[in-house]
Amino acid sequence: MTRVFVSGVGAVSPVGxxxxxxxxxxxxxxxxxxxxxxxxxxxxxxxxxxxVVDFEPADHLTRAELERTHRCGHFALAAARIALQDAGLSGGFPDPERVSVVIGTTMGEANLLGELEDVWLHQGAAALRSELIPRYGTGNLPAQLARAVGARGSIQALPAACAAGNYAIGQAAREIRAGRADIVVTGASEVIERLQYAGFARLGAMAPDRVRPFDVDRSGILIGEGAGILILESEASLVRRGARPLAEVGAVGLACDAHHITRPHPEGEGSKRALLAAIERSGLTPDDVDHVNAHGTGTPANDLIESRVLRDIFGERKPPITSLKSMLGHCMGAASALEAIACVQTLERQIIPPTIHLENQDPECDVVVVREATPVQGLDVVLNNALAFGGYDAALLLARPGKLGEFWH
Amino acid sequence: MGLVSPFGMGNEAFREGLAGRGGFAEASVLPAETFPAPRTHEVRDWNPNLVLGDKGHRHFDRLTRFLAVSARLALRDAGFRDGDEWRGGDTAGFGVVSATAYGSLDEITEQNRIAVFEDPRYINPTRFPNTVINAAAGYVSIREELRGPNTTIVSGRTGALLALAHARGELESGEVYGALVGGGEVVSEALYVGLERLGLFERFGGLHLAEGGGFFTLEREGDVIERGGRVLAILAGEHTAFEPPEDDAALAHTSSAAAARALRGATRGERVDAVVISASAIEPLASAERAAVREVLGEVPVVAPNLAIGEAFAASGVFVVGAAVALLGDEVLAKELVGVADSAPKRVAVLALGQEGQASAVMLERA
Structure with a gap:
């Protein structure tokens, strides 16, 4: 079976x-x-x-690219350029027809739609600038990304809400394993926009000031934004280029709760299946997992159910977990892509980043949460967990190169 | 197969429409005071209660209803549902892969108006989730209690073909034993205004904005036979390609080169009896698709159902797959549409061209 590796990463995030x-x-x-x-x-x-602050799109995009895209595209293209440079592919691809783009998002250029609607309702349809209209469609996002990086294989957007990053990475790996591509530019991008912000406020899901995952006083999410792009590559392609792998992509476990459009299944039934699928399809057992990057939204329901699921899977052996949403906020579609990048770097540097704002851990959340950046020896296998609207459950397994055996996905 | 189209609800209405024996509904989706004579082809005789009953879908938007009805029709057609009873295996192994280009754009713009022009505190929490693009497909899994992976794909007109490839990958990897594969699109005021402002109605006299949805059940051939089902078509090949425009400033781009690469990859030099293309009355699409067919396959009968149906973006991709499946199984229809003398076509290629430079093709074979 074709092995798939991460060969480059690039992030545009609220913290850098x-x-x-x-x-x-x-x-x-x-x-x-x-x-x-x-x-x-x-x-x-x-x-x-x-x-995202301190981000200047013109530092990363050409003038034409700036005019063909909006903020969500700006993030994605910038992160892709960074990732390609990291992968040593800034100069182009050996065979562009064997390079695909799979990009996740929740709402794409939703802020552009808001701007267009402002004009439409206040000034009438005749005032709409026609050149802005095609920029809205979510299908424009992978197309612009493919144009920017020079990919000519398959292109697609996967709007999988807050699990979009893991979904995209999983599909990217599938494209390579199925022999459709040698390299896939993948990840996810998202922007904060007012409808989404107001909607989450109306759902009562947002914290007033900070995210406190697994804390007894946790009160919800903060919405974030950004883009995380990863370059996935077949082993053969890496060898041909003489490039170094950052991490190996194991299986992505996907499931659907089929329970409620916004609320997770009360027993985490789908999430458990997704996590176990990621582990088992990677040829591993729960005992092999060294660290879990939790979905950890900071909502009362998510953190409680996720803790129970992890407890059910790992039993008394509690691998250290962390919630990066305590710092990044919930970057929606981009969340699990940015967190996948953090997982890759956790493996690279052998350091688990902390969960901040955790002062009084909820005794119902029976998990070991990392509160300070923690060096760990022999950190070989990590799980990146994500859940989403629609009852989506998506778990991605990543490993240090050479630490996964032959496995069936 | 379960289709909801401007020809009506159900596969028979679609088949009759393909044969030119349908008609179109009187437009009613867009506000008549603003659009007195809109060029829309809306789903005819639309009555979701006939399939879904009258309970449990009040909070669904139009796209979600299209998908929910299509899903139930397809599951019944395949024998997975007998009335309301599930006849398949463990629902954890049954997924959904659905394509859309614009999702529930009507719902998104409506909620946006409330957020911006009324008061964001008036956003209805039960409607807000509909603004998320994958919500419609998510509701399908919830309603049908399908616990396998649920995926939404956005790739314009090519999405449904990519969805077939996606589901095939899930089947081959053993993640699922079956999946609903398809997608949908709705007529919305925002999309209509967008096309109008782009000048498409003015440039292309026969163009109508259309809508609908559809699902196909995808399984391994052996599994279909083992459970006593019937194989409508075999997915024998698929390929997707992208070609950027030469003009750095261009946004819309229809690429016959991408279409040719997609067709070549899906058909792999095998004989093809007919090709179904995705083009609506947007002429550059038709030209690019026909040029690719000529380049790769030479003179072969071409069917273009969306010329009559209209431009339905992701649903257009569903309709071309539906037309190909109908052609494979129906000698009479095949004679009417492509003039094959002796029998229905055995191998039909399907080509869909996106507006951003992408193209997808699939090869369908008669069982």
Missing amino acids: TGRDAMFEALCRGISGAREIRRFDTSQLDRHVGCE
Whole structure:
């Protein structure tokens, strides 16, 4: 079976942009939470989110690319450029027809739609700038990414809500294992926009100031934004190029709760299946897992159910877990892509980044949560867990190169 | 197969429409005061209660209802549902792969208006989830209690073909033993205004914005036979390609080169009896698709159902797959559409071209 590796990563995040900036900030426990600047929140009772700041699209995109894309695309293209440089592929691909793009998102360029609707309703349809209209469609996102990086294989967007990153990475690995591609540019991108922000406020799912995963006083999420792009590559392609792998991609376990459109299954039934599928299809057992990057949204229901699921899977052997959403906020579709990058770097550097704002752990959450950046020897296998609207459950297994045996996915 | 189209609800209505014996519904989705004579082809005789009953779907938006009805029709057609009774195996091994280009755009714009122009505190928490693109497919799994992977794909007109490839991968890897594969699109005011502002109705006189949805059940051939089902078509090949425009500033791009690569990859030099293409009245699409067919397959009968149906984006991809399946199984229809003299076509290629430079093709064979 074709083995699949991560050969490059790039992040645009609320705590930093670059190959390493995000992970280093996470290890320092830096939070991206701040007052929302991009739109007015005065009519709401929530005003804080994790916006990307200090990001200048023109530093990464050409003038034509800037005009063909909007903020979600800006993030994705910038992160892709960083990832390609990391992979040693900035100069182009050996065979562009064997390079695909699979990108996750929740809402794509939703902020552009909001802007267009403003104009439409206030000034009439005739005032709509026609050149902006094609930029909205979510299908434009992978197309622009493919144009920017020079890919000519399959392109697709996977809107899998808050599990979109893991979904995209899983599909990217499938493309390579099925022999359809040698290299896939994958990951996810998301922007904070006002409808989504107001909707989560109306659902009562947002914390007022900070995210406190697994804390007895946790009160919800903060919405974040950003893009995480990973370059996935077949072993043969890596060998041909003489490139170094950062991590091996194991299986992605996918399941659907088929229970409720927004609430997780009360027993975490689907999540458990997804996590076990990721482990077992990678040819491993729960005992082989060294660390879990938890979904860890900081909502009362998620953290309780996720803790129970992890307890059911791992029993008394409690692998250390962390929730990066305590610092990044919940970057929606981009969340599990950014967190997958952090998992890759956790394997690379053998350091688990912390969960911040955890002061009084909920005794019902019977898990070992890492509170300070923690060096760990022999950290070989990590799980990246994600859940999403639609009852989606998606778990991604990543391993240090050479640590996975031959497995059936 | 379960289809909901401007020809009506169900496969028979679709077949009759393909044969030119249908008609179209009077437009009713867009506000008449703003659009007195809209060029839309909406789902005819639309009554979801006939399939879903009258309970449990009040909070569904139009796209979700299209998908929910299509799913139930397809599951019944395949024998997975007998009335409401599930006749398949463990639902943890049955997935959903659904394509859409714009999702529930009507719901997104409606909720956006409330958030921006009324008061965000008036957003209805039960409707807000519908603004998430994958929600419609998620509701299908919830309603049908399907616990396998649920995936939504966005790739314009090519999405449904990519969905077939995606589900095939899940079948081959053993993640599922069956899946509903298809997608849908709805007529919405925002999409209509967008096409109008792009000048498409003015440029292409026969263009109608269309809608609908559909699902196919995908399984391994042996499993279908073992459970006493019937094979409508065999997915014998698939390929997707992307070609960027030469003009750095261009956004819309229809690429006959991508279409040719996709067709070549899906058909692999094998004989093809007919090709179903995705083009609506948007002429550059038709030209690019026909050019690719000529280049790869030479003179072969071409069927273009969306010329009549209209432009339904991801649903257009569903309709071309549906038309190919109908052609494979129906000698009479085949004679009407492609003039094959002796029998229904045995091998039909399906080609769908996106508006951003992508193209997908699948090869379907008669069982």
